[in-house]
Amino acid sequence: MKVSYFTLGNIHIAMKGLFSDLGIKTIEPKKITKTMYEYGIIHSPENACYPFKMLLGQYKDALDRGADTIFFMDSHKAFGCRLHQYVEGAKSILKKQGYDVRFIGEGGYFGKDYLFKVGKEVNPLLTKYQYLKALVLWLYKMKAIEELEVIASDVRVFEKKKGESVKLLEAGLDIISKVKNLLQLKKANDKIKKMANSVEKVKKNPLKILVLGDLYTVLEHEANKNIVPKLNDMGVQVIKPYRFNEELRSNSILKTRGKHSFEYKEKLAKPYLKRELGAGAFRAIGDCLKNIEKVDGVIQLFGFSCMPEIVNNSILIEICKKYKKPFQSLSIGEHDSDSSYFTKLEAFVDILKERKCI
Amino acid sequence: MKIGIPRAGYYFRFGKLWKKFFENLGYEVIVSPKTNREIYELGMENAGSEFCQPIKVLTGHVLWLKEKVDYIFVPDFLGGEKTFCCGYFRGCSDLMRSLSASEKILTMELNMNKVSKEEFLKVAKILGKNGEKAFDKIDWKEEDRLEEVLNSKKKKIAIVGEPYVLNDDFCNNGVIKLLEENGYEVVKSDIVPFSKIKKNTKDYIIHWTEEKESFGSLIEFFNEDRIDGVVYICPFNCGPDFLVGEIILDKYKGVKPILRLNVDETLSETRTAIRVEAFLDIL
Numbered sequence: 001m002k003v004s005y006f007t008l009g010n011i012h013i014a015m016k017g018l019f020s021d022l023g024i025k026t027i028e029p030k031k032i033t034k035t036m037y038e039y040g041i042i043h044s045p046e047n048a049c050y051p052f053k054m055l056l057g058q059y060k061d062a063l064d065r066g067a068d069t070i071f072f073m074d075s076h077k078a079f080g081c082r083l084h085q086y087v088e089g090a091k092s093i094l095k096k097q098g099y100d101v102r103f104i105g106e107g108g109y110f111g112k113d114y115l116f117k118v119g120k121e122v123n124p125l126l127t128k129y130q131y132l133k134a135l136v137l138w139l140y141k142m143k144a145i146e147e148l149e150v151i152a153s154d155v156r157v158f159e160k161k162k163g164e165s166v167k168l169l170e171a172g173l174d175i176i177s178k179v180k181n182l183l184q185l186k187k188a189n190d191k192i193k194k195m196a197n198s199v200e201k202v203k204k205n206p207l208k209i210l211v212l213g214d215l216y217t218v219l220e221h222e223a224n225k226n227i228v229p230k231l232n233d234m235g236v237q238v239i240k241p242y243r244f245n246e247e248l249r250s251n252s253i254l255k256t257r258g259k260h261s262f263e264y265k266e267k268l269a270k271p272y273l274k275r276e277l278g279a280g281a282f283r284a285i286g287d288c289l290k291n292i293e294k295v296d297g298v299i300q301l302f303g304f305s306c307m308p309e310i311v312n313n314s315i316l317i318e319i320c321k322k323y324k325k326p327f328q329s330l331s332i333g334e335h336d337s338d339s340s341y342f343t344k345l346e347a348f349v350d351i352l353k354e355r356k357c358i
Numbered sequence: 359m360k361i362g363i364p365r366a367g368y369y370f371r372f373g374k375l376w377k378k379f380f381e382n383l384g385y386e387v388i389v390s391p392k393t394n395r396e397i398y399e400l401g402m403e404n405a406g407s408e409f410c411q412p413i414k415v416l417t418g419h420v421l422w423l424k425e426k427v428d429y430i431f432v433p434d435f436l437g438g439e440k441t442f443c444c445g446y447f448r449g450c451s452d453l454m455r456s457l458s459a460s461e462k463i464l465t466m467e468l469n470m471n472k473v474s475k476e477e478f479l480k481v482a483k484i485l486g487k488n489g490e491k492a493f494d495k496i497d498w499k500e501e502d503r504l505e506e507v508l509n510s511k512k513k514k515i516a517i518v519g520e521p522y523v524l525n526d527d528f529c530n531n532g533v534i535k536l537l538e539e540n541g542y543e544v545v546k547s548d549i550v551p552f553s554k555i556k557k558n559t560k561d562y563i564i565h566w567t568e569e570k571e572s573f574g575s576l577i578e579f580f581n582e583d584r585i586d587g588v589v590y591i592c593p594f595n596c597g598p599d600f601l602v603g604e605i606i607l608d609k610y611k612g613v614k615p616i617l618r619l620n621v622d623e624t625l626s627e628t629r630t631a632i633r634v635e636a637f638l639d640i641l
Contacts, residue, residue, distance in 0.1 A: 046620065047592075047600045079437075080445025082597050084565045089601050096608075273452045274434065277445040305595040307445035310408045311453050318456040331408060 001122055002027050003104070004062035005071040006055055008244060009149060009219045013177045014141040015071070021134035022115065023123035027067040029058055032222040036061050041334050043093055049082050050303025050333050051216035054223055056090055059101070063094070069102045073248075081278025081308050083215075137185070139254060141176060142245040144189055148172040149228075150240070151196045156232040158201040165232075168195055207236045207352050210291050212284045212316070213301035214309045217332060218242050224301050224332065225341060234349050239295060241287040242280065265290065272315050281308035288319055297326040297352045299345075304333025326351060360386045361464070362427035364419030366393065367412065367447065368435060370525040371548065372468070375498045376431060379478060382492035383485065388427055390419045393528040397422050402623060405457055410593040411622050412522045412529050413446050413453075420458050429464040429485075430454070438470035439556075441567040444598050470567050471552060473498065503549045508584050512543040513641075516579040519591040520568055521548040523621070530591055531621050531630040537589070540638055545585065547575035554578055562605070568598035573606055580610045587615040587641050589634075594622035615640050 004027040005015045012029060019026045030036075036057030044053050059070050072087060087103045094101050104118050115135070119126045148169065156165035172192045179185045209231060217223045218240065228238050249255050250262055258264070265286025266276075272289075276282040288298065298320055302309035313329050320327035328348040330341060361380050363369060369376075373389070380387045390397065393415055401418025409417075423430050432454045435447040446453065451465035464484065466477045475493055482489025508514065515537055523529045524546045537544050548571075555574025564570045572590075579585050590607065592599040607616065617637040619630065 045600055045604050047594075047596055049597075049600075079442045080448045080597075082600055085601055088563060089604060092601075092604055272456075273449055275436075275448060277449050281445075305408065305597075307597045310406060311445055311449045313406055313408075314453060314456045318459075 001025065001069055001118075002067045003069045003071050004029055004059070004065075004067035006058060007031065007220065007222075008216070009221060010145050010173055011142050011244060013173055014138050014145055017141055017177065017179070018115075018134055018138040019071075021137065022119040022126065022131065024119060025122075027062050027065055029062055032058055032220070037334075043097065044089070047305070048089065049305050051214075051220075051223065052082065052086060052089065053334075054216075054220070055086065056093065059090060059094065060097070060099070063099050063101060068100070069104055071105045072103060073105045079276055079278050081281075081306075083279055136254070137179075137182060139245055139249055140182060140185055141179060142248070143243070144176050144179075144185060144192075145173065146243050146245060147189070148176065148192055151192065153228050153232055153238055155196055155199050155201075156229060157206050157235065157237050158204065160200040160202050164199045168192075168199065171195065204235075207297070207349070207356060208295040209236050209238055209349075209352070210288065210295040210298045211238055211240045211301060212242070212288055212298065212312075214281070214303060214306045215242070215244070215247070215279045217301045217303050217306075219244055223303070225338060227299075227301065227345070230342070230345065231349070234346070236349060236352075239291055241291060242284070247280065259290075272319065273311075277308035277311055279306070279308050281312045284309075284312060285315060285319070288316060292319065292323050292325060295325070296356060297328070297348065299348070300327070300329040302329070302331055304331045304335060306331075326355070359429070360388055360427040362388045362390065362423035362430045364416055364423060364430065364432065365390045366416040366419045366526065367450070367522050368433075368468075370521040372433075375473065375496060376433075378496045378498070379489070379492055380431070382495050383482060383487055383489060385485075388423065390422050393418070393526050398528050408595070409446070410595050412520070412526070412593055414623070415526060415528060416450075416522075417454065417457050420454050420460075424458055424460050424462065428462065430458075430460070430462050431464045433466045433468045435468050435470060435567075438567040438570070441470075441565060441570050443470065443567050444596075502551050504545075504551065504554075507543065507545050507549065508582070510543045512541065514543045514545055514585050515587050515589060515641075516545040516547065516575075516582075516585045517589045517591060518547040518572055518575050518579065520571070520593075523591055523593060524548055529593065529621065531619075531625060532627050533589065533591060533619065533630060533634055536631055536634050537638075540635075542638075545579070547571065547579075550575040550578050566598035568596075569600075569602065572599060572602050576602070576606050576610070580613050585614070587617070587637070589617045589619065589637070591619045591621060594620050 002025045003019055007029050032054050037054055039060055040053030040057035044056055091103060116131045152165045152169040155168055159165055175188045179188050231238050246256050262283055265283045268289045269282055269285035272285055273282060300316055317327055363376055377387050397418040400421045401414040404421060405414040405417040420430055432451045434450050435443040437443045451463050455463045466481045478493050479489045534544055555571055558574040558577040559570055562573060579588050
């Protein structure tokens with residue numbers, strides 16, 4: 001059995017660690033390219049959404065390179081969203097194309113023993129203790145990676161010599177990928193912080209933009225066309241409150257608490273939206289209300305035809321009107337071109353600069 | 359005091375129930391007229407460009423009612439048995455509040471397969487009344503008209519889609535009118551009883567309420583000998599219908615002639631008519 005998985009930002013590094021801890025062979029997924037996306041567009045149904053098309057292409061690429069099993073966490077909690085059909089859809093489409101594929105991880109965000117069963121098949125000596133240890137390390141590695149991305153993006157705004165942040169990100173990912181236990185992870189985190197502090201910085205007062213949107217488009221760099229470094233280069237500090245590891249931890253005892261907890265965000269969002277619509281749309285409103293006072297503008301990113309985010313769109317406009325903050329929504333899909341996307345982005349940043357007199 | 363009910367969305371299924379309930383409570387009920395140009399354009403202008411057509415039409419109805427009534431009744435549809443409704447209908451009341459910028463929205467949580475008394479009582483409480491009697495006075499049950507329609511002597515064409523698409527000529531681009539003009543008996547999928555849908559779909563993993571209904575009624579019509587052809591109609595960008603074509607239509611390929619129509623505001627009536635007529639020629 002050879003397992004392949006999806007990319008989401010840089011967290012596939014943590015995935016690789018998890019599978020090697022469980023003793024499962026993997027085929028590493030490649031970055032999503034135009035060819036993969038086009039495969040997805042051609043073979044998926046007309047009403048499929050943007051992330052589905054991208055993932056389909058990525059799976060096909062991995063299957064061509066010898067994988068026979070795909071790890072994908074779809075959620076049966078994704079109430080009003082297409083996410084919960086991803087596995088069935090991809091399975092039936094790939095089957096028609098002649099691929100014999102098995103999906104694991106179906107039906108749940110963390111907490112179920114799917115992976116344990118799979119690990120046991122391959123490696124009969126696997127114990128529950130080993131399994132839990134690997135899972136916990138996986139989650140915290142993911143957390144470390146996502147924090148590293150934030151640190152690197154902040155450094156990119158202030159760095160004196162261009163390119164330091166890229167080096168920092170690469171070095172950091174390299175350190176995290178070698179981590180074997182939680183103690184080493186803590187040391188790695190300290191080391192990364194030290195490295196970030198040692199970068200020479202210029203003092204300035206940058207624009208701050210809040211980036212919200214649907215899970216996949218916000219987190220996957222290829223899906224949002226590397227919006228974060230692009231904005232950083234324009235001199236904008238990006239606040240991206242969405243964390244995938246928090247989403248995975250939310251059902252377990254490791255969930256976030258206090259002002260970072262989902263309950264708190266949901267309480268904030270209640271006056272504007274009554275319930276979860278899927279793919280974190282409910283909490284995005286909480287995140288928006290939590291951060292809106294300290295930012296200069298809000299950008300909403302979503303794949304074309306994402307239903308929860310289209311509902312969110314009109315609610316976010318309402319909130320931004322109330323707090324008098326500029327708002328820009330960017331929907332990405334096969335219909336739009338790179339140049340229109342970046343022109344919109346640049347125009348928006350220009351408006352914010354005018355407003356702030358930078 | 360006046361209560362407005364938009365004639366769009368799931369009004370076509372539950373409308374009579376809502377209307378009776380509010381009338382029993384002693385309010386004047388205003389139901390917006392059938393979708394016309396004015397309402398349609400009101401919706402197109404004010405709703406965001408990415409919504410599906412039925413939601414745009416619903417927005418038009420809400421805006422039409424806005425100045426004329428004290429409350430506009432827009433329930434949230436949570437889902438049915440182990441299934442969930444589409445995201446637009448789950449957050450319907452909040453969506454309409456922000457699109458129409460009006461605080462007049464009156465809402466309740468609605469289950470698609472079971473009418474719960476408690477939720478109706480809650481609505482009555484918001485209005486400051488006791489709804490117990492008003493609710494008990496309603497005798498509401500779904501009638502099974504399927505057999506009656508199937509026994510008619512004309513040639514029959516089944517049309518599958520959501521109730522708000524089938525019953526609104528603006529949402530279905532006049533397909534039903536066209537079929538009837540050509541002398542066919544149109545069997546709409548919203549008269550297929552829930553028990554049959556449940557029986558037909560028990561082998562499939564389904565998460566959407568709308569999808570379940572489409573699946574169930576498509577299978578019902580494919581297996582029914584008295585039906586000559588099937589038209590499957592869905593709004594552009596419809597989430598729940600995302601896998602219907604992939605799973606059901608491909609499985610039953612060649613069983614019966616089928617026409618698949620994706621409708622949106624850019625599709626003209628002439629183009630729909632040409633496709634429907636070509637389909638009728640095949641029959």
